Amino acid sequence: MSGSFLGDAFGGRGGSNAPGWPVSSIVEGLEQLRAQFEQKTASAPRMNKGDVRSAVLSLLLEQPMHGYQIIREIEDRSGGSWKPSPGSVYPTLQLLTDEGLVQSEESNGRKTYSLTAEGREAAGEETTERTAPWESAGSREGGRMTALPKAGVELAQAAAQVARTGDKEQVAQAVEILDDARRKLYSILAQG
Numbered sequence: 001m002s003g004s005f006l007g008d009a010f011g012g013r014g015g016s017n018a019p020g021w022p023v024s025s026i027v028e029g030l031e032q033l034r035a036q037f038e039q040k041t042a043s044a045p046r047m048n049k050g051d052v053r054s055a056v057l058s059l060l061l062e063q064p065m066h067g068y069q070i071i072r073e074i075e076d077r078s079g080g081s082w083k084p085s086p087g088s089v090y091p092t093l094q095l096l097t098d099e100g101l102v103q104s105e106e107s108n109g110r111k112t113y114s115l116t117a118e119g120r121e122a123a124g125e126e127t128t129e130r131t132a133p134w135e136s137a138g139s140r141e142g143g144r145m146t147a148l149p150k151a152g153v154e155l156a157q158a159a160a161q162v163a164r165t166g167d168k169e170q171v172a173q174a175v176e177i178l179d180d181a182r183r184k185l186y187s188i189l190a191q192g
Contacts, residue, residue, distance in 0.1 A: 051133035052084050052092045057115070057123035058133075060102065064114035067093060078134035155181075 055074050059065060065073065067090055075083040093113055096102035101119035104111045115123055155178075162174040 052088045053096070055084070055133045056089065056092050056096065056113075057101070057119070060113060060115045061120065061123040064105075064112045066110050066112050070113075074134050082134060 056070055059070055059073055067086065070093075071084055071086065071089055093102060093104070096119065097104060097113075100116060101122050102113050103116050103119075104113050106112075159174060159178060162170055166174065
């Protein structure tokens, strides 16, 4: 019974004698890719110790900001791959204030943080020595791996669509393209 349901949904064309891709292969591939994608996107990339500090100094070098503005700015600049928690940003701001690098001013019930002269000097040195942490966030393990499984899932979905609605010639063309893509992917590994 479940075979006919999957056959109708994923290209088996409703019957066992109709042309099409093996339904179990398509479903299994989609499930593996989806599971890998969900696993990799569920965990945020692990940032190095001091990255929050570096990010805060870099942002405040540009302009004064409040805490949530800093969090949003880091998330935007990292392309969504890194969103520090308030539990890491606010203690960092407090520590920088205690060190005399940052000062805060309350306005409309909100603290806005800015760099002191000493803070500007420290931030200037920090930005010339290192890349901004949000620039490397997407290239770390978590950010790097999310794009590939997502592309794989989208490819598998397109293949399932061709299998479901394409004619015999279109299915043959799709198989050729997928075989070529597989060979090219393995050649990338062979080069390294």
